[in-house]
Amino acid sequence: xxxxxxxxxxxxxxxxxxxxxxxxxxxxxxxxxxxxxxxxxxxxxxxxxxxxxxxxxxxxxxxxxxxxxxxxxxxxxxxxxxxxxxxxxxxxxxxxxxxxxxxxxxxxxxxxxxxxxxxxxxxxxxxxxxxxxxxxxxxxxxxxxxxxxxxxxxxxxxxxxxxxxxxxxxxxxxxxxxxxxxxxxxxxxxxxxxxxxxxxxxxxxxxxxxxxxxxxxxxxxxxxxxxxxxxxxxxxx
Amino acid sequence: xxxxxxxxxxxxxxxxxxxxxxxxxxxxxxxxxxxxxxxxxxxxxxxxxxxxxxxxxxxxxxxxxxxxxxxxxxxxxxxxxxxxxxxxxxxxxxxxxxxxxxxxxxxxxxxxxxxxxxxxxxxxxxxxxxxxxxxxxxxxxxxxxxxxxxxxxxxxxxxxxxxxxxxxxxxxxxxxxxxxxxxxxxxxxxxxxxxxxxxxxxxxxxxxxxxxxxxxxxxxxxxxxxxxxxxxxxxxxxxxxxxxxxxxxxxxxxxxxxxxxxxxxxxxxxxxxxxxxxxxxxxxxxxxxxxxxxxxxxxxxxxxxxxx
Amino acid sequence: xxxxxxxxxxxxxxxxxxxxxxxxxxxxxxxxxxxxxxxxxxxxxxxxxxxxxxxxxxxxxxxxxxxxxxxxxxxxxxxxxxxxxxxxxxxxxxxxxxxxxxxxxxxxxxxxxxxxxxxxxxxxxxxxxxxxxxxxxxxxxxxxxxxxxxxxxxxxxxxxxxxxxxxxxxxxxxxxxxxxxxxxxxxxxxxxxxxxxxxxxxxxxxxxxxxxxxxxxxxxxxxxxxxxxxxxxxxxxxxxxxxxxxxxxxxxxxxxxxxxxxxxxxxxxxxxxxxxxxxxxxxxxxxxxxxxxxxxxxxxxxxxxxxxxxxxxxxxxxxxxxxxxxxxxxxxxxxxxxxxxxxxxxxxxxxxxxxxxxxxxxxxxxxxxxxxxxxxxxxx
Numbered sequence: 022x023x024x025x026x027x028x029x030x031x032x033x034x035x036x037x038x039x040x041x042x043x044x045x046x047x048x049x050x051x052x053x054x055x056x057x058x059x060x061x062x063x064x065x066x067x068x069x070x071x072x073x074x075x076x077x078x079x080x081x082x083x084x085x086x087x088x089x090x091x092x093x094x095x096x097x098x099x100x101x102x103x104x105x106x107x108x109x110x111x112x113x114x115x116x117x118x119x120x121x122x123x124x125x126x127x128x129x130x131x132x133x134x135x136x137x138x139x140x141x142x143x144x145x146x147x148x149x150x151x152x153x154x155x156x157x158x159x160x161x162x163x164x165x166x167x168x169x170x171x172x173x174x175x176x177x178x179x180x181x182x183x184x185x186x187x188x189x190x191x192x193x194x195x196x197x198x199x200x201x202x203x204x205x206x207x208x209x210x211x212x213x214x215x216x217x218x219x220x221x222x223x224x225x226x227x228x229x230x231x232x233x234x235x236x237x238x239x240x241x242x243x244x245x246x247x248x249x250x251x252x253x254x255x256x257x258x
Numbered sequence: 259x260x261x262x263x264x265x266x267x268x269x270x271x272x273x274x275x276x277x278x279x280x281x282x283x284x285x286x287x288x289x290x291x292x293x294x295x296x297x298x299x300x301x302x303x304x305x306x307x308x309x310x311x312x313x314x315x316x317x318x319x320x321x322x323x324x325x326x327x328x329x330x331x332x333x334x335x336x337x338x339x340x341x342x343x344x345x346x347x348x349x350x351x352x353x354x355x356x357x358x359x360x361x362x363x364x365x366x367x368x369x370x371x372x373x374x375x376x377x378x379x380x381x382x383x384x385x386x387x388x389x390x391x392x393x394x395x396x397x398x399x400x401x402x403x404x405x406x407x408x409x410x411x412x413x414x415x416x417x418x419x420x421x422x423x424x425x426x427x428x429x430x431x432x433x434x435x436x437x438x439x440x441x442x443x444x445x446x447x448x449x450x451x452x453x454x455x456x457x458x459x460x461x462x463x464x465x466x467x468x469x470x471x472x473x474x475x476x477x478x479x480x481x482x483x484x485x486x487x488x489x490x491x492x493x494x495x496x497x498x499x500x501x502x503x504x505x506x507x508x509x510x511x512x513x514x515x516x517x518x519x520x521x522x523x524x525x526x527x528x529x530x531x532x533x534x535x536x537x538x539x540x541x542x543x544x545x546x547x548x549x550x551x552x553x554x555x556x557x558x559x560x561x562x563x564x565x566x
Numbered sequence: 567x568x569x570x571x572x573x574x575x576x577x578x579x580x581x582x583x584x585x586x587x588x589x590x591x592x593x594x595x596x597x598x599x600x601x602x603x604x605x606x607x608x609x610x611x612x613x614x615x616x617x618x619x620x621x622x623x624x625x626x627x628x629x630x631x632x633x634x635x636x637x638x639x640x641x642x643x644x645x646x647x648x649x650x651x652x653x654x655x656x657x658x659x660x661x662x663x664x665x666x667x668x669x670x671x672x673x674x675x676x677x678x679x680x681x682x683x684x685x686x687x688x689x690x691x692x693x694x695x696x697x698x699x700x701x702x703x704x705x706x707x708x709x710x711x712x713x714x715x716x717x718x719x720x721x722x723x724x725x726x727x728x729x730x731x732x733x734x735x736x737x738x739x740x741x742x743x744x745x746x747x748x749x750x751x752x753x754x755x756x757x758x759x760x761x762x763x764x765x766x767x768x769x770x771x772x773x774x775x776x777x778x779x780x781x782x783x784x785x786x787x788x789x790x791x792x793x794x795x796x797x798x799x800x801x802x803x804x805x806x807x808x809x810x811x812x813x814x815x816x817x818x819x820x821x822x823x824x825x826x827x828x829x830x831x832x833x834x835x836x837x838x839x840x841x842x843x844x845x846x847x848x849x850x851x852x853x854x855x856x857x858x859x860x861x862x863x864x865x866x867x868x869x870x871x872x873x874x875x876x877x878x879x880x881x882x883x884x885x886x887x888x889x890x891x892x893x894x895x896x897x898x899x900x901x902x903x904x905x906x907x908x909x910x911x912x913x914x915x916x917x918x919x920x921x922x923x924x925x926x927x928x929x930x931x932x933x934x935x936x937x938x939x940x941x942x943x944x945x946x
Contacts, residue, residue: 073449096452104450110443112560121440124433125452174452293687295694344906351906353633353690354845358902361838365895490834494695501688536702543695550688551680 022049024178024210025070025100029078032069039065041234042078045212047178052204052211054221054242057231063214064105066231067182070212071095071102082178097125099177103184107163109170111156115147118155118166122173133173140169143199161192168199172209179203181213185220193217197224222246260405265527266520271411271480273519274418278473279489279496280503280511281425282466288442288506289462292341292352296359297470298493300336303363304329304471305478305488306371309388318389322475326468333467334460342459368486390479414476421469422512429508438462442506491539495522498542501549504559513557518542580927595758599751607750613863614757615815615831618764620843620855622811625768628850629780629804633686636677636693638836639700640809643670644816645832646704646713649722649825654712659724659821660756666817667810674809675802682798697834704827718826724749753822760814761856767811769852780804812840842898845905848914857913866894 025047032040039062047053057063069076072092080088087095110118119140123133141148144165150158155166164184171179181200185193201224203209215221222228222242230238230245238245246252279297286294294300308325312318336359344351390410399406429435440448441458448455477492478484499518503510525533525541533541549556598610623637647666651657657665677696681689703709705716713719771777780800819831830836839862847858870892909916 071450073446091454092449093452093454096450102450104447108444108447108450110440110447112443113439117436117439121436121448121451121453124437124440170451293691295690340903347906347910349686350631350633350849351910353687354841355903355906357838357841358899358906360899361842362896362899362903365899369893369896491698494698497691497695501691531707534707536705536707537699539695539702540699540706543692543699546692546695547680550684550692554684554688 023047023084024049024051025080025082025212027070027078027080030066030069030076030080031078032065032074032076034065034074039234040069040076043231043234043236045229045236047210047212049210050204050208051226052200052213052224053227053229054225055212055214055229055231056216056218056221057214058216060233061231062234063231064182065234067102067104067180067214070100070180093125096174096176099175100180101171101174101176101178102180103164103167103171103182105182105186107160107167109155109158109163109166111154113155114152115155115158115166116151118170119173122170125174136173136175140172144169160187161189161195164188164192164196165199168196172203176209178210178212181211183215184213185215185217193220197221200224261527263402263405264407265523267405267407267411267415269520269523270516271408271414271519272523273499273516274414275473275477275480275492275515276495276499276518277418277512277515278421278469278476279492280499280515281422281508282470282473283496283500284503284505284508284511285462285466285469287500288508289438290337290341290345290459292345292349293356293505294463294466295353295356295493296336296363297466298489298496299360299363299367300329300332300467301470301474301492302484302486302489303332303367304467305388305474305484306367308471308475309371309478309484312389322472325475326471329471330464330468333470334464336467337460337463338456341463342456364486388475388478388482388484390482410480414480417472417476418512418515421472422509425469425508434458434461494539495519495542498546500556501546502556504556506560507556507558510556510558518545521545599754604750607754609863609867611750611754611757611818613859614754614761615818616839616843616862617856617859618757618761618815619812619831619836619840620847620859621761621764621768621852622808623840624844624849624852624855625771625811626805626808627844629771629777630801631686632681632801632805633690634693634805634808635690635834635837635841636696636700637809637812637840638697638832638834639693640670640674640812641816641819641836641840642700642704642827642832643673643809644813645820645825645829647813648817648820649714649719650712652722652820653719659722659817663760663814663817666813670813671806671810675806677809678802678805679798681805682801694834694837697837701827701833704832713827714825716827718824720824722825723821723823724752753818756818756821757815760818764811764814765852765856767807771807772852776800842902844912846898846901846912848912848916850911851914851918854912854914861913862898865897869894869897 023046025045027043027045029042029044030040031038031042041062043062043066045053045055045066055063055066065074068074070080072087072090072095076088078088080086082095082098082100085098087098087100090098110121113121116137119137120133123136126133141151146162147166147169150162155163158166168179168181168184179200184196184200188196197220200211200213204211204224213221213225222245225242228240228242228245229236238248279301282297282301283294286292286297304325307328308318308321311321311324316324340355340359341352344355399408400412401407427435429439437448437453437458438461440451440453441455441462445455448458473492473496474489477488481488495518496515499514500511501514502517503512503514522538522541526535526538599607602610619637619641622640623634626632626634644666647669648659648662651662651665652659677693680692684692704713707715710716771780816832819825819829831839843858843862844855845858846861847856848854872893905912909919911918
């Protein structure tokens with residue numbers, strides 16, 4: 022079942038159009054990866070979906086249009102973004118960060134606390150640092166925190182904007198394993214945007230290639246790797 | 259000993275007012291990154307409104323609460339209608355707008371309640387008698403260790419202490435408080451977790467203005483007179499307090515307020531030839547300068563404050 | 567939309583305009599003291615005073631992006647330097663001008679030292695505190711022996727004597743005399759002289775190489791530092807200069823005869839007034855503060871009587887007659903707010919936006935002269 026569908030999605034900043042009418046789909050249970058170089062429009066695309074910038078075109082989530090929706094209603098609807106650069110609340114403690122993540126939930130303190138405990142067990146290092154200022158955590162820990170915070174609202178679709186940025190390769194591998202596990206065990210659908218093609222392709226159900234605001238190729242990871250010209254030009258291996 | 263105790267209490271009670279105004283400054287700064295130069299005048303306007311409620315026969319306690327409500331509205335409307343649209347242009351524009359608001363509110367106070375501004379000074383010609391929140395007849399005092407301590411002073415200090423505890427609870431243990439702290443920490447991310455940042459910004463300004471209103475009312479009660487120039491120096495003292503405490507620390511603002519009140523009073527009392535009444539504000543100026551030179555983030559502020 | 571006219575910078579059309587403007591200016595300047603009423607001369611003198619102060623403030627803001635709410639203190643330093651030197655040591659008032667300039671320069675440069683480490687908004691706070699402290703400082707018992715404390719000083723201006731010489735040019739005397747009967751034009755011309763001095767300093771600085779590197783600081787300190795601009799020294803010099811220039815109009819205030827610490831322009835209200843004049847006229851241009859001062863004084867005078875409802879023109883009566891307070895304060899406060907929405911660069915900015923549709927100024931080709939005529943602040 023199609024969870025998210027965007028047709029002709031266009032967005033930009035002032036007079037500059039960055040995203041030029043792209044078509045993207047995420048089906049339930051998929052991990053969709055969007056690859057692209059710097060300036061391709063990846064973050065703009067994430068912002069358009071989350072509603073933090075104005076956008077034109079058709080965007081539908083679970084069949085309903087979200088083109089005019091505000092960010093907070095999109096979050097309530099089940100799409101949560103882990104922004105580029107982590108976006109943690111640095112002065113707040115790890116625990117408060119997670120609490121903030123649950124902001125839109127109405128199902129009571131107990132349920133929220135249970136979830137926090139669950140994420141502490143999945144990410145033990147976060148549990149150890151529960152009372153520490155989020156700003157004092159390492160890059161990898163902050164990324165885990167950002168993901169856990171996003172998951173606190175029990176989203177249906179997780180948007181991840183370059184989660185590997187600034188992280189060591191080992192940590193990145195850890196990270197993608199976690200995402201894969203969440204997708205497999207919890208049925209979490211993921212839209213992942215990356216520059217690092219290598220690791221991302223391994224967990225992808227489908228891949229899109231984004232170049233200067235346009236989708237230039239799409240297909241399964243296997244299909245794209247099989248195509249020599251695409252592989253050499255975009256995937257670097 | 260009695261004199262010392264008296265001066266101590268006087269200092270704290272004056273400091274309570276500075277703490278309240280400083281709290282407003284800090285809440286706005288922490289929540290939105292702006293310095294509200296009109297903070298004192300918003301407080302003054304609300305104080306005049308409380309006076310007006312009093313004139314209409316409303317008992318002082320209720321009038322104060324209503325006045326705080328008016329203050330809240332004033333702050334919230336200012337944020338959404340004036341500050342937010344202009345903040346997209348430049349920090350200079352926001353600064354000018356708060357200065358304009360400072361001037362506008364002061365003029366409005368004069369136009370509605372205060373009579374002509376005397377030509378050579380900035381002070382209005384009409385003084386308005388203001389009742390105190392606490393028993394303040396000359397016979398209302400208690401004797402502690404031989405010193406005569408006004409009940410009013412104790413009442414004011416207690417009020418600020420209670421308010422501080424309430425605020426602390428709100429900030430750290432409520433949803434609104436969490437939202438405010440999140441918006442202050444990272445506005446973009448706050449949006450991404452579903453917080454309506456616009457409402458939080460309005461609430462920050464509203465809260466700051468409401469607290470300021472309380473500060474104005476308390477000061478008017480201590481001063482027994484309200485005039486157009488009432489909040490000019492108070493604003494300076496409050497800024498010094500916020501600077502000392504750290505502009506993004508509410509706790510710092512309260513401690514800073516009490517400290518400035520204490521320093522002023524002790525300096526004026528124990529060094530009358532050097533400080534006296536005229537140069538009390540000079541002391542605050544020096545404190546401000548000193549803090550900014552040697553520890554710009556203040557006693558409790560984070561280093562984020564000190565961006566040069 | 568293509569402009570209707572095209573004027574080559576430095577070409578004959580541009581020179582004609584400049585000469586024409588200069589002539590008009592000269593005519594107006596001479597007309598006021600010779601044919602204008604006494605109150606007009608007074609108004610003009612006040613406008614010129616504000617002009618000087620606003621130009622000084624503008625220099626600081628335009629060059630370093632710093633905001634000062636403390637310029638009333640420098641103004642006051644000018645006032646009191648003149649007052650003290652005249653009363654205590656019998657100096658002639660005009661000779662105190664350079665002294666006031668120097669004193670204010672030193673104080674300004676000293677104040678700017680801590681300012682180096684302070685973020686813009688805090689500087690505004692600290693300078694505001696300075697402005698509030700200044701009148702108190704004057705009243706301070708430790709200094710009152712020099713400054714006359716709260717009572718102020720008298721006889722701080724010129725000595726009038728029936729037998730003082732007076733100059734006439736074939737019976738024409740536009741500059742008044744010091745005999746005590748016609749002194750207003752005298753003050754007026756001093757004010758003109760002060761504004762000319764301040765303007766020339768500002769313009770000279772703007773057009774110089776130093777000036778352009780200063781504008782570089784304003785926009786990007788790191789880049790400027792890397793290019794070799796010495797930040798602390800330059801900022802200190804500019805602040806000092808701005809303070810010094812602001813002191814000069816203050817001296818004129820003292821020359822009018824009496825001085826008190828509670829005069830509005832010497833208090834924080836003065837700082838805000840200078841700011842209003844600068845912003846209304848247009849911060850960042852040379853002639854913005856000039857326009858601002860004229861407009862400010864004009865409106866203040868015209869609405870000054872409106873405290874009495876009978877004086878308000880009938881069309882505006884419903885808006886203004888509900889209060890017995892002169893509306894100028896409220897008008898300008900509102901203006902500040904509204905301007906930030908509609909015309910953040912003030913009247914000068916508006917003018918530029920309008921004229922740019924009709925006239926374009928074509929710059930000289932690059933390399934055709936050592937001084938680049940094409941300059942943001944360029945106009946007559």
